[in-house]
Amino acid sequence: MTDAPMTDRAASTATAGDILSSHLTALAGAFLRALPLAVGEVGARPGAASVVPSEGTADLLRAVRRINGLLTTFSASFEPVWAQESRTELAWLLNLLALEPGYVRRSARLLGALDGLSGSEAEGPGMLAGHAGAPKARALLDRQLTLARTRAHSSVLQELRSARLHALADRMTLLVADAPLAPSADGRAGAVLVPQAAAAFGALAVSVQQLPLQRASTPYGGDGLRRLGAVPSARGALDADAALAADDAPWHRTRVLVRRARYALEVCGRPSAVLDELDRVLLRHQEASEAAVTAATAARTPRITPATAYVLGVVHADQRLEVEAARYAFGRRWPELPPGTEAWLELPPAEGWGSAAESRTA
């Protein structure tokens, strides 16, 4: 990265616009350096991809997430039409880039769970050890996820050659030189940025208040598997898929807000270790939730054997148990946050206003 962290003295006289421009210049530069690498990586990868995304793609995702987060949290300091358009385009790229690595991780999670349950790992057998359905269910999941990944790969390849991506790259080039700021960005950094960051924390706190934290922090309540919010389907009948999705949705929303608060803390130069950890816990929640859907969907494949279906039932329940375990971990860690959460922002910045260069994690 090219910019040096700002000193306390510089920060004390800096305007909000100075701080945001400095961050965006660094992030847009990272975007432009990572983009050709990521395009090359996707093009060079016809078959198997590893669980860890390639470096170019990972760098690009990191920059895109942070630029998008800053434009959202500090939106009052930017020219509104430009900021809104940029966020739409960044969200599009984010979804596009996350698709294929997501399938790779889901495959690793589900096949790993199946291997653990069927005991082909060194840790000892599981409740599906030696079961005739285990290899069949493994092959079915592997086939369906490979197909989904291949489709995602093709659509990513196509979009990475699109005019839309070129336009977004042009937008980022502009950003390196000159972020389109609103007049209010001329104010002092502390006065302008801290209230906006505090609003991000307020939104997070409201979102967490609506979670069933007390139930979640009692282990083995079975809440990932039963006692879901009732959601009658279009036909009026109970629909487990809809009920599970509705039960998980507030947690997914909370994860988005945790990420935003993390990035806001980075801009304000405050340590974000607790939020980093909560983000990881909620990522695990989301990935287990999505893997559970994949297992349930695979169990509806026509003409599978009862043994295969039985194994998929066990895997489905196991992933819902993972969902519950992640909620438990969140429910235990959330109270470690300072009361009111905005309290963090009232601390003086640790080393001046943070620099984008400090942020090495996803």
Next chain:
Amino acid sequence: MTDAPMTDRAASTATAGDILSSHLTALAGAFLRALPLAVGEVGARPGAASVVPSEGTADLLRAVRRINGLLTTFSASFEPVWAQESRTELAWLLNLLALEPGYVRRSARLLGALDGLSGSEAEGPGMLAGHAGAPKARALLDRQLTLARTRAHSSVLQELRSARLHALADRMTLLVADAPLAPSADGRAGAVLVPQAAAAFGALAVSVQQLPLQRASTPYGGDGLRRLGAVPSARGALDADAALAADDAPWHRTRVLVRRARYALEVCGRPSAVLDELDRVLLRHQEASEAAVTAATAARTPRITPATAYVLGVVHADQRLEVEAARYAFGRRWPELPPGTEAWLELPPAEGWGSAAESRTA
């Protein structure tokens, strides 16, 4: 019950034989009063039995468990051949009486779990809500458990008319008047009974030391579902049923020892609330373990649909989760016992040597 609790003064001069005879007289009297009621109840119950065993059967089970426990823990104070024969006959009756209520409870557990998972209960839907396999799996489990219960009922009915039961009743009649004591029972109660009770606690402590308590007391480790002890089957292949049984067995053995220690505490007049609680936790462990086997067995029924098998896979995993939850509860509560556990016996008796009449729980 007919006997009054012994006073401190009486206890201080009582021999071990006095204390044991007093307990056995009361318990054998309870046995003889409950037996005709229990026989009548079993005979009058051709069809559906409730989850709670009928009063006569419950009283009979309670007396049989305690007499058997006393003859085991304080075996050095009885005429050995008589005590060994009595224990064999009591164990036979215990297994016989426990069979049918066991199936009734297992049915209530499995169908209750299925109803919770499929959301026909008021608490909100579960992950099997609206699933086509749920009613089919419910009917299958209900049919198989009803059949097992009916078979158990017939064999109980037959045995309750057997000469073997009449001989055991005669044995209990003798016990009301005169327990066949060993010469060592002439010693003072404290000197003779406390070391034998302490040995029961020592056996319990050794058994618990061999449990994976540290793993169990970390929630959501997944130990009920995977990382089981490896048990190669006769054919050399991994066998999940055998691995699960081997993983659960040390917990089942511990439960037997918890019960023995409970009954020994009752004789010694010490409070047993913590052990009562641990006994309940391990009963839950055992019932979930057995229910899981029933679900897995049902899933191997020929010609079931994939949807039915899938639901049984979820139910199987759910019951293994219950096994894990019970181990967690045990791992959290065990350290509440006084260090060394025998320490309990070094306390002075709360109200003199306990009386069988005080023990109202199973």
